[in-house]
Every structure is written in C-alpha cells, then in structure tokens.
Amino acid sequence: MTNHSELIETLSRSAEPVQRLAPPARRALVWFMICAAAGWIAVWPMRLPLSLFGGTSDTLSLLALGTAILASLAAIHAALRMGVPGLRANGIGFAMAGAIAWLGFCLAEIVNRRWGIWSLGEGAYCFTFIVVCSVPMMALAIVALNRARPLHPNRALLAAGFGIAMLAAAFLSACHPFRLDVVDFTMHLAAMSVVVAMTALLGYRWVKIPAGKA
C-alpha cells in the first residue's frame, strides 16, 4: 500500500452522501431576498422614513439606487460563483461598473446641489445605518460561503462584502433624503469600507477549507 492509497481508502470510507450546491444564480437570488429582509429588519429600529418616493426623489437618486442594487446582485453572484471550482467570477466586472456608475451619480449630486460641502450633515447617522444594516447580511454571507468553501476565501469574502456594502448603500439611499455633501458621502464610503473589511476578516475562519485529513 502506498501513502496515496491509504489516503484514498480513508477518504472513500468516509464518503457520506452530500447535498449538492444549487446553481450560483439561484443561490444569489435567494440570498439577496433573505439579506434584503434581514437588512431591513436590522435598521427598522432606526426609524428612518422611506423617503425614496417623498419630495426629495429625483432621477439621480433613482439611478443611484438602481445601480447600487445591480452592483450588489452582481457582486454577490460573483462571490457565490467563486465557491464553485472551475467557474469564472463573471459578475465582478459588472459589479465594478455598477459601483463606478453609482459613485458617479453620487458625485454628480454633490456637484449639482452644492449643499454645505464641509458640513457633517447626517454622516455619523449614515455610517451607523450602513454598518447596522450590514451585520445580519454579513452573517448570512458567511453562512452561504461556509457551505461552499471557496478555494480562494479572501476573494469570495471581499466580493460578498462589496455586495453587502452596496446593498446597504442602496437601502440608505432609499431612506436618505438625497442630499449628499462631501463629508456625508465620505462617511458612506468609510462605512462601506468597514463592511467589506469586516466581512473578510470575520468570515475567513469560517469560510476557508479546514486543514487536516478527512
């Protein structure tokens, strides 16, 4: 018996039935809907009124909201595809394009409206909103990636964190009077960066393929 044959014997003896992963697109859609509900429930106590269809809505706000949601879906889809060896993370390019468009719409809002550029505005509140909204979504992402165990956990977690941050930003823009100033928007970006970093740092241990034998 060679070393390999002993290992193969051990592995084949421990081969219990496993449940196959559903296709990444279906998992992304289910994950998105559950996350949307969880994120919304998490920020419910903050009592932000849904202002999207209030007096402050305009084309820019709707475009920013739409691109943030699309970028979020694409990033989450890419993260889940990364959990399947041999599949390319197709959504990443689309997610990045969506994020750049979202950034552009937000910057256009800042330039056009000329609100008090250096005023703190609702920055601190928005920071809290994005982080609180993201916490349950992070947990759900880690659970979803833990099931798949991607070969490159860092990349998958970063993509998932990016999707979560974009979704939280979309929620915020649905509740936020679309009145961005520089400091406020910087706080949005800071919160989103924190969410991406937290997802990667907290999730790595649970998502990486554990070392050791079967």
Place this chain on the structure above:
Amino acid sequence: LNAFRNGDGGISQFTPATPLPSGIASGPAAWPALMAAAQDGDKAAYRTLLESLLPVLTRMVRKRISNPALIEDVVQDTLMTLHRIRHTYDPGRPFLPWLSAIASARAIDALRRHGRMSAREIHDPNAFEAYPDDRHSEPENALAARGEVAHLLATLSPRQRRAIELVKLHDMSLVEAAGETGFSIPALKTLLHRAITKLRSVGGQST
C-alpha cells in the same frame, strides 16, 4: 489500488483494485457519473474515481511543481480538498475544469508556503539538539515510555519516516542520508522539516 508508484517513485499503469459500479467505466468520460454516485454516498464509485484521478492529478501538479516531495504533498492536499468540497461539483458540468481548479489552487498555495518558508526560515537540524527545550523534555520522555513514538512515526509518510530514521535516529549526516535514500539534499531537508512539523502537531494533539 494495485500500485501507482513503482520502485523509483514513478507512476505505474492504473488498474483499479475495486470492482467498478455496474454500468460505470473508469475513464475520464465516466468521472462525472462516478462523482455523482460518490455525492450520493457510493463509496466504491468514489474509491474508483479517486484511484483513476491519481495519475491525472500528479501530472497536473507536476506541471507547476518540480520538487518531488512537494508534488506528493500537493496531490494529497488536492485529494483532501476534493473530498471536502465534493458537494460543489455539478454533474451537469465538465469534471476536468473543476478538478483542475482545485489542483491549481492547491499547487499555488503550496508554492507560496514553500517560498515563504525558504525566504524566512533557516533549516538547521542541529539546532534541535543544540538548543533543546527543557520544558518539553519530561512530556517527551513520558511519551516515549508509553511507546507512542512508534505510533507517531507511523503517522508519517514512508519517505518522511525514512528521513527521520536516518537523520534523527541513526545520526546520519544529510549527505550520508541523501546518499542512502537517493534523495537530493534539499528534498531531504524538506522531508525532514515536514516530518518534524507533522510530529509536533500530532504529538501536541495526543499529549
């Protein structure tokens, strides 16, 4: 498994030792079906699949890595990874890209680890004797007294065990041990390092 490795450590012709599940061949065309059966808990199909993958995996890893000892480690690592994430395979998709992605990721990880070790660590076998850790002498003696050293050595691969026996137990120099085994000195150093790391981890778990 009849024997993948001949006396020189090379790969011999594959002949499955276990009877194949009815109606399933063992060639590459059968791999998706074998994996689907394995996902459903068919141990025989799984064994057949892993046995038939071994030469392919070794070839895949050899394309990226030249160190023979590292190739064996990566092949085993790939088999274990395949086992852990076998639920991610979709029988409706081609099998080879799935397998290739796993082997490639494991090979790259191993090369990175190896590169880090080479860059930052100095392998000094004499240091273990020159600077013994007195805190652990008593547990080690107790371990030896319980006859667990043999058990620990049994956890090593034959090549690692041989390296430890020659250098550590028979006090051979690296040059002598390399001449005895036919390994190159860097390969012997790698084997020793991995063996000692493994002994430490296994010893740590059992104490």
